[in-house]
Amino acid sequence: MLTGYSSSDILRQLGLASSVMGQLDRVWRQNRLSLTTKLRIYSTCVLAVGLYGAETCTLLKEDSRRLQAFHMTCQRRILGIRWNDFITNRAVADRTNLPSILSTIAARHHSIFGHIRRLSDSTPAHKALKRVANARSGDTPHHGWSRPDGRPRTLWISQIVWDTGLTAADASTVADDRSTWRALRPTAGYAQQ
Numbered sequence: 001m002l003t004g005y006s007s008s009d010i011l012r013q014l015g016l017a018s019s020v021m022g023q024l025d026r027v028w029r030q031n032r033l034s035l036t037t038k039l040r041i042y043s044t045c046v047l048a049v050g051l052y053g054a055e056t057c058t059l060l061k062e063d064s065r066r067l068q069a070f071h072m073t074c075q076r077r078i079l080g081i082r083w084n085d086f087i088t089n090r091a092v093a094d095r096t097n098l099p100s101i102l103s104t105i106a107a108r109h110h111s112i113f114g115h116i117r118r119l120s121d122s123t124p125a126h127k128a129l130k131r132v133a134n135a136r137s138g139d140t141p142h143h144g145w146s147r148p149d150g151r152p153r154t155l156w157i158s159q160i161v162w163d164t165g166l167t168a169a170d171a172s173t174v175a176d177d178r179s180t181w182r183a184l185r186p187t188a189g190y191a192q193q
Helices: 007-023 035-050 061-079 089-096 101-117 124-136 156-164 168-175 178-183
Strands: none
Touching: 007 035, 007 061, 035 061, 035 089, 061 089, 061 101, 101 124, 101 156, 101 168, 101 178, 124 156, 124 168, 156 168, 168 178
């Protein structure tokens, strides 16, 4: 069943990443490798699999929780911390200095939004993004259209708005200039949770 959300894709990618994490178990237990090397291996081998396609995902709170839990579990495993050691997540994050997985995803959202916005006007992805941005600013798709009953769904564009703090129309305008858009990294919303 198609829901428009990415929960099943996220679960699949986390399962694959967990499998890679398990295959690298001997690396994590290796005493001769520095923590920096282990974290580089984690970022390139495990996170690359876990975050494959994350730039197009629409995250729900449950998805965010799962992603954060996976990221923290992996960091604890790399550091050799057992569940009964009673070390806080903040202390683990301080030791690894890895960015939050949600800030990584927000940066990917930010990047792909800017890329799609700067595509030529005839590209289907650009047309779809423009239509969604216009709909968010009050334009209706066609005459006689009305919003369906119930709470509006969380959309991918909603996460861009939340992460940048701009309206969809403003984000679309700012994204036209690559240097300005790159300077405006996500500083709010999901990126800070």
